[in-house]
Amino acid sequence: MISRFFFPDPLPHTGEIQLPEALAHHASRVLRLREGDPLVLFDGHGGEVSGILCLRGKSCFAELGGHHAVERESPLQLVLVQALASGDKMDWIIQKAVELGVAAVVPVQAERSVLRLSGERAAKRIEHWRQIAVSACEQSGRNRVPTVEPVAGLREYLARGHAGPRLVFDPVAGHRLASLPRPVDAMHLLVGPEGGWAEDELAACRTAACIGVGLGPRVLRTETAGLAALAALQTLWGDF
CATH class of the missing domain: 3.40.1280.10 (SPOUT methyltransferase, trefoil knot domain)
Structure with missing residues (x-):
């Protein structure tokens, strides 16, 4: 399965973003994702953004590949x-x-x-x-x-x-x-x-x-x- 991460700020749909320290630690140190591994980010406002992990020294970035309007919410509130x-x-x-x-x-x-x-x-x-x-x-x-x-x-x-x-x-x-x-x-x-x-x-x-x-x-x-x-x-x- 492709690893999914909550991004605490509004996500752009394309481009490159730096991952927050806690998220980067979880991705690279806990899950041991490597350079080029796919991931999915979401910011809680609906939909998700696909990406590729990029490692530069101790920093982690995601190269974003577009927004996907995926909803998995229940029809019941x-x-x-x-x-x-x-x-x-x-x-x-x-x-x-x-x-x-x-x-x-x-x-x-x-x-x-x-x-x-x-x-x-x-x-x-x-x-x-x-x-x-x-x-x-x-x-x-x-x-x-x-x-x-x-x-x-x-x-x-x-x-x-x-x-x-x-x-x-x-x-x-x-x-x-x-x-x-x-x-x-x-x-x-x-x-x-x-x-x-x-x-x-x-x-x-x-x-x-x-x-x-x-x-x-x-x-x-x-x-x-x-x-x-x-x-x-x-x-x-x-x-x-």
Whole structure:
């Protein structure tokens, strides 16, 4: 496979550009690409640019070969509203959600979230998750990088309002994904933390007109539920 890289600035379609230091290090030192190897660059604004790697001393350049209007985005606008999960679970969730075509991720602080983030620590973690989203786009072929929003409290998120449907996953809910109509606007998927949503959080979701949805008779882990729902929705109405 031809190596793909996210370029942090708007890309010209032709000519030659110098690769940023981190990108150059990854290409030449980690992947061990050589002079003349093909590569693909994308800047997150749609499409991709083919190129050839050029090495000059410690610097790396790409000789660009034209823009290709390739889109691999899902026809569904799916937003994962994920309660903070502990350890490296959030890394896993964001990586796989991007691979499954999510349009954005909204991390929320829930009452039972083991992980607690605020201030500078939250900002650093968000930047880390954004880099995971970029890497997942490089791997999966996506040319538009999903947004990873700053951490918000659940009620803060609910107060923003939303034109499209918001689904809150609850093992005892009566609705099933297959019984819902195909979304016209962006659909938000609310996934609870390891201990599940608290009763007052579920009540707040109902007050905000969220639709309670179950994912079968089994209780899924927080790192499984959102990804299973994304895959199911892609099968129902997306590009699976």
